[in-house]
Amino acid sequence: VAALDLLESVNQSDARRLFDGRFCSVDNSVIANGALMHTRLQEDAHPAGHIGVAVLPAVLAISEKEVKSGADVLASTIVGYETALRIGRDHAADASARGFRTTSIYGVFGAAAATARLMSLNVTETTNALRLAANYASGLREFVNGGTEEYVLHAGTAAQLGVRAAAYAKAGITASRETLHGPAGFYRAFSSTEKQYDQRLVDELGKKYEFMNVAMKPYPVCQFHRGIIRGVIELRQKIDDLTLKKLQIHMHPFEAEFFGVQYKGPFEAFPQTIMSASFCAGLAWIAGEVSYEGMNRFHDPGLNGLLDRIHVVPDIDCQRYQPKLYLTLADGQTLHWREETPQDAYDLNWESAIEMVQVISREMKIPKHAFKMLVENIKLLDEAQDPSSLIDLACELVGLVHCQTSS
Missing domain, CATH: 1.10.4100.10 (2-methylcitrate dehydratase PrpD)
Known part of the structure; x- marks a missing residue:
């Protein structure tokens, strides 16, 4: 009682x-x-x-x-x-x-x-x-x-x-x-x-x-796929013809065999696309970026048409979060990529947090002045008497996004 x-x-x-x-x-x-x-x-x-x-x-x-x-x-x-x-x-x-x-x-x-x-x-x-x-x-x-x-x-x-x-x-x-x-x-x-x-x-x-x-998450996907997306975007920037014949994604076995990672559809909801390595790679290949809106392109024929050409391979030679990509184009050209970015490049610190929130703010169409107010409010939080100002601002920003997305 x-x-x-x-x-x-x-x-x-x-x-x-x-x-x-x-x-x-x-x-x-x-x-x-x-x-x-x-x-x-x-x-x-x-x-x-x-x-x-x-x-x-x-x-x-x-x-x-x-x-x-x-x-x-x-x-x-x-x-x-x-x-x-x-x-x-x-x-x-x-x-x-x-x-x-x-x-x-x-x-x-x-x-x-x-x-x-x-x-x-x-x-x-x-x-x-x-x-x-x-x-x-x-x-x-x-x-x-x-x-x-x-x-x-x-x-x-x-x-x-x-x-x-x-x-x-x-x-x-x-x-x-x-x-x-x-x-x-x-x-x-x-x-x-x-x-x-x-x-x-x-x-x-x-x-x-x-x-x-x-760590911070640079994309709204499973963290296993951050290197895959980064690699695909870097590879597509090197070529003119984006006609893909085959893409092999080599991953640490724990990641490659994890729930949903090898799923290729049909896609009906965001929880399916976030885990699918093929969907994430295909979206990065077609769009050159991966956004929340893009992760909801469940029925895009161009994207779904790519997925049978993208294959996940468990590879004991891959370290965790360090995939390797083997790409073959329609003209026979082959390109390789491996994640060599230091792990600490993904650390969640003040600078990376601001960068991540900037990306999300642009995608959600939050005005720059509102973003700056949020950063300043958090920066001064340790001096605040209570969290009311921060919560006021958070409510205002969420309401703004809700109005924009529902209009």
Whole structure:
């Protein structure tokens, strides 16, 4: 009863939904904002998932309700990222291979940790919040095969359940000490091996930060395909005749055999195209770019006509995120390309974040002055008394985009 009372107090109409600016319950806010942030699938990226779309909805909602400072917003965001990524970094590949969605199964830990800090939970309460979060971890990758929309709810639900885990823990509810690595715990339930996934859990904690390994996504596609798109665009710039006879895409076997990567259609929805290496390569070849609008060209006859000439090849000589392309033109000319861009070129830092948001802003027709206001607001966030100005601006920008796309 105490937990439900606390949850009810958390869920007063004290947080906003970005898409319409309406004040609503925290539950409503985090689900709506998580779904909105994850719709385009162009966000932060790490083998342990797109953690920001679970952490940030929780941070915005709780910091707005509790009137926390901008510095608290930043600190709790870091706490959320670091917690989720450390729990997932050595476990993600095995969980993914079984069909679980890393964004949501680790994102719930991040949302719980961030909320715990914003709600000033003590050590015991925070520990129980994380243990409870393990019980809420969920989300499957089958949406890729079905071409369905549940993936957006993975983000919002992870944020919602992370907030609930923290609220329950603050009310005194406890969870098993062995929840993470016990014989019936999280790691064993979400993998099929007996590995010790928690061996590096707290290695150099406070000295080295896993969130520094988060990458940016230059395109609204699966991160496996960033090099493929880059390579195809570079190759097409070298030739005049774009008549393609064959394109072989060599990828690390984990990537080449991943859910949806070798799918060639028919395409009916965005969740199918984002994972298809052939679709992404074909779009890059035809258009010379890959945009969100382009990823929705499901029935383009020119694009679909290319896909039987594009083949994915598992190659043990390829490193992760380092594909090789072998292209043959109609006149018999052959071209080769391999990803040699350093991994740190994709690091998500201040400069790359601005560049990525600029690209998205142009595509969404956001005015330059509005983009500059967003950058300045975030730059000064650590000095802000509360996040209200940032949320005001975010609501305004989302509303502007909504008006443009619906007109």
